[in-house]
Amino acid sequence: MTIDQWTSLRSTLSEYIGAGYGPFFIRQAYADAATGGGGHAQRWAIDRKSFNVRDLAMIDTIKANFPDISLADLVSFAGALSVTAMGGPTINWRSGRNDAKTAFDAPINLTTASAKATDGVDELRAFFSDRLGLSDRDIVALMGAHNLGNCHIWKSGYAGPWSSTPFNLTNEYFQLLQYPENYTTEYVLSASGTKMQFIDNSGRMMLPVDMALTKDETFFALVQEYAANQATFFADFASAYGRLLETSIAAGLSKNVVSTSLAVAQTSKPSDGKCYPNTGNPIFCVEQFDDGKGNVIFTVHTNRQGWVGLGVGSGSMIKNDVIVGYASQSGIGGVQTSRFRTVQHKVIPNTKSAWQQIPLHPSSNKPSWSNISFSAVHRKVIESTTGLVGNNLNGFLTFAVSDFAPEKDATYAVDGVTTLYQHDISAILVRGTGGATMVVGDESAATSLSVGVIGGIAAGAAVAVILAVLAIVFRKRMFGRGEKAPATSGAPEAPAALPETLQHHSDATWLKSQYAAEVRGPLTIGSQSSAGDSAPPSFLPDVTYHQVASKSEKQSQLFSAFGPVTLGSAAGERNVHSNLPSISGASGTAYSVNEAAENVAFEQKLKQYLDGNITLNQDVSTWDRAAVAYFVMKNGGNLVSAARVRDENFVGAVLLAPTFTITDLTFALAIEKLGDKVIFETAMLALRERGGGGVRKHEPPAYI
Ligand code: HEM
Numbered sequence: 001m002t003i004d005q006w007t008s009l010r011s012t013l014s015e016y017i018g019a020g021y022g023p024f025f026i027r028q029a030y031a032d033a034a035t036g037g038g039g040h041a042q043r044w045a046i047d048r049k050s051f052n053v054r055d056l057a058m059i060d061t062i063k064a065n066f067p068d069i070s071l072a073d074l075v076s077f078a079g080a081l082s083v084t085a086m087g088g089p090t091i092n093w094r095s096g097r098n099d100a101k102t103a104f105d106a107p108i109n110l111t112t113a114s115a116k117a118t119d120g121v122d123e124l125r126a127f128f129s130d131r132l133g134l135s136d137r138d139i140v141a142l143m144g145a146h147n148l149g150n151c152h153i154w155k156s157g158y159a160g161p162w163s164s165t166p167f168n169l170t171n172e173y174f175q176l177l178q179y180p181e182n183y184t185t186e187y188v189l190s191a192s193g194t195k196m197q198f199i200d201n202s203g204r205m206m207l208p209v210d211m212a213l214t215k216d217e218t219f220f221a222l223v224q225e226y227a228a229n230q231a232t233f234f235a236d237f238a239s240a241y242g243r244l245l246e247t248s249i250a251a252g253l254s255k256n257v258v259s260t261s262l263a264v265a266q267t268s269k270p271s272d273g274k275c276y277p278n279t280g281n282p283i284f285c286v287e288q289f290d291d292g293k294g295n296v297i298f299t300v301h302t303n304r305q306g307w308v309g310l311g312v313g314s315g316s317m318i319k320n321d322v323i324v325g326y327a328s329q330s331g332i333g334g335v336q337t338s339r340f341r342t343v344q345h346k347v348i349p350n351t352k353s354a355w356q357q358i359p360l361h362p363s364s365n366k367p368s369w370s371n372i373s374f375s376a377v378h379r380k381v382i383e384s385t386t387g388l389v390g391n392n393l394n395g396f397l398t399f400a401v402s403d404f405a406p407e408k409d410a411t412y413a414v415d416g417v418t419t420l421y422q423h424d425i426s427a428i429l430v431r432g433t434g435g436a437t438m439v440v441g442d443e444s445a446a447t448s449l450s451v452g453v454i455g456g457i458a459a460g461a462a463v464a465v466i467l468a469v470l471a472i473v474f475r476k477r478m479f480g481r482g483e484k485a486p487a488t489s490g491a492p493e494a495p496a497a498l499p500e501t502l503q504h505h506s507d508a509t510w511l512k513s514q515y516a517a518e519v520r521g522p523l524t525i526g527s528q529s530s531a532g533d534s535a536p537p538s539f540l541p542d543v544t545y546h547q548v549a550s551k552s553e554k555q556s557q558l559f560s561a562f563g564p565v566t567l568g569s570a571a572g573e574r575n576v577h578s579n580l581p582s583i584s585g586a587s588g589t590a591y592s593v594n595e596a597a598e599n600v601a602f603e604q605k606l607k608q609y610l611d612g613n614i615t616l617n618q619d620v621s622t623w624d625r626a627a628v629a630y631f632v633m634k635n636g637g638n639l640v641s642a643a644r645v646r647d648e649n650f651v652g653a654v655l656l657a658p659t660f661t662i663t664d665l666t667f668a669l670a671i672e673k674l675g676d677k678v679i680f681e682t683a684m685l686a687l688r689e690r691g692g693g694g695v696r697k698h699e700p701p702a703y704i
Contacts, residue, residue: 029079
């Protein structure tokens with residue numbers, strides 16, 4: 001591929017990673033290397049059952065736009081890129097894999113036992129060393145990937161995240177594993193049977209195979225070493241994952257390493273006008289770059305050691321999404337970045353933040369004067385979960401830096417992030433319609449900061465608005481550092497009246513009209529298919545989270561992603577295994593999936609429920625997606641909720657799964673209004689009280 005094609009592939013994959021697919025990519029690349037010797041034979045393997053067909057089909061969609069890369073390279077590169085994009089180390093990645101034609105078209109003997117979640121020490125060691133030639137050190141480092149992502153009840157039958165930062169690679173997994181006594185066993189019921197897993201007080205889980213790392217002296221010593229030193233973990237992980245992805249095929253690969261870093265290297269201070277202050281040593285600098293594909297990429301550097309926050313919003317910025325980078329005051333831990341959940345753009349697993357963070361590699365891509373450097377991508381047009389408008393970046397962006405680390409606060413925490421305090425802000429940059437302007441600092445810094453003018457709005461007013469927002473979102477601290485203010489009741493310290501230009505920005509109707517006017521075109525992920533017109537009819541809305549696409553466009557994307565492919569014999573069916581011998585008797589059942597047809601069936605059945613032609617079965621655990629969608633719509637949900645049920649494959653087991661709190665479900669199903677929430681929660685409580693197949697009746701604590 002040409003350099004441009006690699007750039008384009010990185011950009012495409014980064015959209016998917018931003019959409020929450022990173023952990024899947026990492027797992028898929030590992031499973032591929034482990035079962036297919038890097039030839040992507042895993043695609044054909046029967047033991048891929050815990051991979052979602054939709055996810056696998058998505059890879060085909062990406063591939064369609066990149067004819068010059070093999071599927072095996074694509075899968076492998078996506079995994080390596082995701083590690084780096086989610087805060088991990090860069091991986092030495094090389095291209096040159098050939099695609100396997102069958103499950104056996106691989107240098108690895110696939111009849112040897114594959115790893116299982118129930119494996120103990122011996123099986124784990126045997127799998128990695130016999131099949132893959134990896135050492136104890138490699139094994140423990142690789143298992144650290146479980147810091148990322150989730151177990152999905154509808155995929156593997158296990159449920160929940162391992163860490164509190166499932167989209168940010170850290171060594172938390174090892175820190176948690178140091179204390180296995182903090183975990184108790186729990187049983188998860190699903191269509192795949194009863195699975196035993198471990199869970200801690202915060203709802204974080206471990207598989208039995210993770211726990212095996214605590215049961216062997218050598219393994220446990222490594223767990224402790226990585227828990228104490230994230231840099232060692234990163235270095236060992238990069239080495240082991242890089243070699244894993246070249247299992248049995250290293251000799252045939254290109255000599256050139258393809259960078260897994262998304263960020264543009266920054267070695268010096270950006271040119272004047274982009275830093276505050278503009279002369280002398282900057283407090284912080286922000287550069288923006290329009291990639292011409294609907295994204296704006298911001299790169300932020302600061303000499304502060306607390307946090308850097310980016311916020312964006314149409315108009316008043318209230319309730320918008322914020323991304324935060326921070327480093328501890330001692331600098332220990334290096335650069336870390338995380339996202340912040342605010343109200344409008346919800347960040348939930350599998351959906352997306354308005355922001356997608358791209359960490360710069362701490363040592364190589366950071367200007368010498370900077371303590372925190374990172375990049376973040378923002379879609380120009382996004383769709384919020386509230387159905388309100390996204391923004392086209394003609395609104396406001398703030399960049400705020402502070403000398404203080406964020407503090408833990410469960411309310412808005414996502415990916416381990418916390419509460420930021422307005423009082424600690426050292427400087428804010430606001431980018432309005434008139435361009436970027438530095439405007440304000442906190443009490444101590446304010447006097448030395450100049451006040452600019454933003455897009456014709458008096459800077460003072462704009463600053464007041466920004467501060468008001470930060471007071472709401474970040475909970476103001478008034479009584480000195482280290483001391484929390486009493487809870488404020490609603491009204492933030494804001495000017496009583498906002499300037500008129502800003503007032504109407506926060507009006508939903510106005511936003512909607514702007515939205516309609518501003519949308520330039522859809523974000524297209526993957527190939528465009530002309531099959532849109534023949535795509536199945538749908539009375540459900542599209543529930544894309546960060547992309548804006550008309551219904552027919554979305555349908556065409558869906559159709560190209562999940563429509564007929566020619567793998568199987570029957571026309572229109574994705575019949576992957578029909579012609580292949582089964583690898584193991586137990587899991588050797590062939591299956592075929594036709595997503596489009598399934599969705600039509602789903603909608604038809606839902607309609608039958610809604611029309612009163614069929615009624616719900618008493619046994620919740622047998623409910624399919626249509627039954628769940630009907631139940632949700634009857635109890636506070638709407639069409640958007642039903643579409644979520646459809647797209648996320650929510651079946652009865654999900655409603656009952658103890659690892660999903662009712663609050664999680666309310667959130668995932670986009671039940672927003674207070675009244676609706678009460679209705680839904682009441683119905684869910686009754687449903688869970690009634691239980692189904694012995695499911696645990698008590699809610700575990702939320703993990704964030
Ligand atoms: C003994 C070896 C391993 C076993 C038995 C195992 C098992 C599992 C299981 C059961 C899941 C949950 C799947 C789901 O429900 O979605 C999972 C997820 C995951 N695994 Fe492993 N795993 C192993 C090793 C690894 C390795 C070596 C890596 C990468 C280096 C890895 C990366 C991941 C990731 C990132 C996820 C999260 C996927 C997501 O969120 O969709 N695993 N693994």
